[in-house]
Amino acid sequence: MSKQTLNIAVIAGDGIGIEVMPFGVRCLKAAASVYGFSLEFTEFDFASCEYYLKNGKMMPNDWKEKLSQFDAIYFGAVGMPNLVPDHVSLWGSLLKFRREFDQYINLRPCRLMPGVPCPLANKKPGDIDFWVVRENTEGEYSSVGGKMFEDTEREIVVQETIMTRVGVDRVLKYALELASSRPKKHLTSATKSNGISITMPYWDDRLQKLQGGYEDLKIDKFHIDILTAWLVLRPEQFDVIVGSNLFGDILSDLGPACAGTIGIAPSANLNPDGKFPSLFEPVHGSAPDIVGKGIANPVGMIWAGQMMLEHFGFKEAAAAMLKAIENVLARQEAHVLTPDMGGKGGSTESLGSAIEKEILALG
Numbered sequence: 001m002s003k004q005t006l007n008i009a010v011i012a013g014d015g016i017g018i019e020v021m022p023f024g025v026r027c028l029k030a031a032a033s034v035y036g037f038s039l040e041f042t043e044f045d046f047a048s049c050e051y052y053l054k055n056g057k058m059m060p061n062d063w064k065e066k067l068s069q070f071d072a073i074y075f076g077a078v079g080m081p082n083l084v085p086d087h088v089s090l091w092g093s094l095l096k097f098r099r100e101f102d103q104y105i106n107l108r109p110c111r112l113m114p115g116v117p118c119p120l121a122n123k124k125p126g127d128i129d130f131w132v133v134r135e136n137t138e139g140e141y142s143s144v145g146g147k148m149f150e151d152t153e154r155e156i157v158v159q160e161t162i163m164t165r166v167g168v169d170r171v172l173k174y175a176l177e178l179a180s181s182r183p184k185k186h187l188t189s190a191t192k193s194n195g196i197s198i199t200m201p202y203w204d205d206r207l208q209k210l211q212g213g214y215e216d217l218k219i220d221k222f223h224i225d226i227l228t229a230w231l232v233l234r235p236e237q238f239d240v241i242v243g244s245n246l247f248g249d250i251l252s253d254l255g256p257a258c259a260g261t262i263g264i265a266p267s268a269n270l271n272p273d274g275k276f277p278s279l280f281e282p283v284h285g286s287a288p289d290i291v292g293k294g295i296a297n298p299v300g301m302i303w304a305g306q307m308m309l310e311h312f313g314f315k316e317a318a319a320a321m322l323k324a325i326e327n328v329l330a331r332q333e334a335h336v337l338t339p340d341m342g343g344k345g346g347s348t349e350s351l352g353s354a355i356e357k358e359i360l361a362l363g
């Protein structure tokens with residue numbers, strides 16, 4: 001069920017985030033105009049290194065209050081490593097959003113688009129089309145642990161994996177529902193219960209208990225090591241893959257890499273309960289090496305906007321946006337495509353505008 005108006009906080013951030021964001025917003029506005037709903041965009045200049053250089057912090061103290069009233073955050077990229085250390089910019093912005101807004105699902109589509117050269121041999125569009133669902137708040141990325149006897153022969157370091165029933169169940173349920181909504185009805189769980197003998201059997205056990213209501217799903221599990229091999233060798237066998245924070249992190253980089261350039265991959269950090277805003281962003285960063293050249297690929301930003309519409313139930317508009325991206329890429333026009341896609345003379349402007357035009361034309 002979709003609301004009629006979505007309130008969106010727009011944070012372009014740094015570098016090419018600022019260059020691709022306008023095209024994301026234009027494409028979303030095009031989709032809203034065709035499909036008859038409204039989007040309210042409110043821009044913020046914080047969560048950027050420019051803001052940090054002026055204010056000595058990445059965000060104002062009341063950032064949470066300011067952003068809480070929005071349905072979603074549409075985010076470009078953060079980072080200017082020559083001016084602000086990456087751990088300062090990232091931990092002071094994006095990672096705060098993920099944690100404090102309890103965005104416990106990280107979702108990434110891995111889909112081979114027409115016209116995008118695939119690094120895997122003999123794959124065509126349609127062969128690679130799966131989702132990675134990553135647990136985004138606990139698991140292996142915990143702050144429980146420590147160091148003792150530092151700089152002595154007895155030096156020890158410990159970092160514990162934290163799996164809570166709440167945390168494990170909610171990500172597994174999300175993945176079960178997502179798989180149910182897809183035609184292939186197939187869920188794969190990443191495990192390593194042979195080597196990690198406490199938390200991973202627990203993960204498997206929770207899935208076993210929760211899958212009761214999903215008799216129409218095909219559910220399988222693989223150890224993470226062989227799963228990475230199958231993703232490269234037989235990506236067509238996957239539909240929805242769910243993993244813990246660490247396994248999901250690895251899979252959610254491997255998956256899009258199997259499907260082409262980093263410039264097109266999108267990602268969502270979801271708080272599915274809707275208690276806090278969810279965040280939609282391209283996978284890429286601020287790309288300081290190409291900033292100011294006007295050649296940043298806007299597809300990742302636009303596709304992230306498409307995921308936002310999908311998440312909030314604007315299914316038709318979301319389908320049209322995806323189709324528009326596919327159509328434009330499939331045409332393989334060198335003067336439209338950005339250089340990272342093999343374009344010649346194409347730019348952020350030409351590719352972004354072509355997709356916007358295609359959305360309007362499809363409507």
Ligand code: NAI
Binds near residue numbers: 078086263281286290
């Ligand atoms: P990056 O993704 O910014 O760039 C990696 C390479 O891919 C570069 O050669 C870049 O030119 C290219 N590239 C990236 N996006 C592109 C696009 N849309 N079109 C064409 N080419 C594209 O990653 P890198 O260089 O490791 O990090 C640069 C900065 O971005 C750092 O400050 C880092 O912390 C930050 N970063 C931020 C992220 C975020 O905001 N979610 C994610 C990743 C990195």
Ligand code: MG
Binds near residue numbers: 253
């Ligand atoms: Mg990663």
